[in-house]
Structures are given as C-alpha cells and as structure tokens.
Amino acid sequence: MLRANPGTTGIGVDIAAPVLEFSASELAAAGLTDRVTFIEADVRSLEPRPEFADVELLTCFMMGHDFWPRAECVATLRRLREVFPNARRFLLGDTARTTEYADPDLPVFTLGFEVGHALMGVRLPTLADWHGVFEEGGWHCTTTHTIETPAASAIFELEPA
Numbered sequence: 001m002l003r004a005n006p007g008t009t010g011i012g013v014d015i016a017a018p019v020l021e022f023s024a025s026e027l028a029a030a031g032l033t034d035r036v037t038f039i040e041a042d043v044r045s046l047e048p049r050p051e052f053a054d055v056e057l058l059t060c061f062m063m064g065h066d067f068w069p070r071a072e073c074v075a076t077l078r079r080l081r082e083v084f085p086n087a088r089r090f091l092l093g094d095t096a097r098t099t100e101y102a103d104p105d106l107p108v109f110t111l112g113f114e115v116g117h118a119l120m121g122v123r124l125p126t127l128a129d130w131h132g133v134f135e136e137g138g139w140h141c142t143t144t145h146t147i148e149t150p151a152a153s154a155i156f157e158l159e160p161a
C-alpha cells in the first residue's frame with residue numbers, strides 16, 4: 001500500500017513487542033523504515049494521540065475476534081471512531097466461527113482456529129454476529145468481501161455511520 005501510494009505514511013499498532021520488532025525488521029528490509037512508526041498498545045484501550053488525527057484509513061486483519069464479547073466489541077469500535085476522528089474507511093478482515101459445517105467436515109485451518117479459541121475460553125463471533133455490531137459501534141458496512149479460505153472469513157469495508 002505504501003509503495004502504491006507515494007507520500008503516504010503508516011502507524012502500526014500491536015500489543016506484542018516481538019511482533020513490532022519483527023515488523024520493523026521487515027520494513028527495513030523493504031526500505032520503508034521512514035514511512036511507518038510503531039506503537040505498542042492494546043487497541044481496546046487505545047488513547048488519542050496527535051498523529052492519529054491524520055489517519056484516513058484504518059486496517060485491522062485477523063485480530064478483530066479479540067475485540068469480543070459483544071459489549072466490549074461495540075465499545076472498541078466506538079473507541080476507534082473517537083481515537084481516529086478523521087478515518088474515512090476502516091478495512092476489518094477477520095475469520096469468524098463457522099456455522100455451516102458438521103464437525104467431521106470442518107476445514108483443517110478452521111478446526112484448529114475454533115478448537116484453539118475454545119481451549120482459551122474465547123467464543124468466536126460468526127459473520128452474522130459481526131454484522132450485528134457495526135451500526136451500534138458507529139460504523140456502516142458498505143461492502144462485505146467474502147473469503148472462502150479460510151472458511152467464514154471476510155473483509156468488511158466500514159465507513160463512519
């Protein structure tokens with residue numbers, strides 16, 4: 001995205017320091033070090049920062065299920081609206097809990113994803129659950145790009161409601 005859009009910059013947020021260190025080394029290898037800054041923070045309790053006011057596009061991939069249960073997810077979606085007041089688009093990509101497979105027919109990634117989260121006591125949202133939180137969270141879903149692999153995955157295109 002940075003390469004395709006000269007002059008753009010990014011801010012990467014993750015709760016895990018090793019992930020940020022890895023990302024920084026990947027960015028350096030790509031020669032893009034001066035285009036991205038990193039912040040170690042929990043997205044669910046993110047506080048406003050002056051640089052967040054410049055953010056026009058939010059992306060969040062394979063992490064949204066950590067926003068749940070529902071009340072906390074709505075609170076996080078609202079918080080993101082407040083913390084990034086000028087975000088015009090939010091691309092939220094995630095894998096959800098499947099509802100259409102019998103246990104013996106679960107695709108292997110889905111089996112691991114669902115069993116792993118069940119072992120951690122995490123109840124994953126379904127795609128329908130996701131569609132039930134956006135408006136309350138202050139976002140309007142304009143398009144849902146469904147992804148077949150992994151199963152029950154989608155990129156939701158959100159804009160401020």
Ligand SMILES: C[S@@+](CC[C@H](N)C(=O)[O-])C[C@H]1O[C@@H](n2cnc3c(N)ncnc32)[C@H](O)[C@@H]1O
Pocket residue numbers: 013014015016019041042043044060061062063066
């Ligand atoms: C499955 S990985 C996905 C990483 C990357 N977005 C991708 O698509 O390859 C989930 C990432 O979300 C981070 N994460 C999970 N919960 C978080 C939270 N509450 N705040 C910030 N980062 C979080 C994890 O540390 C991990 O790096």
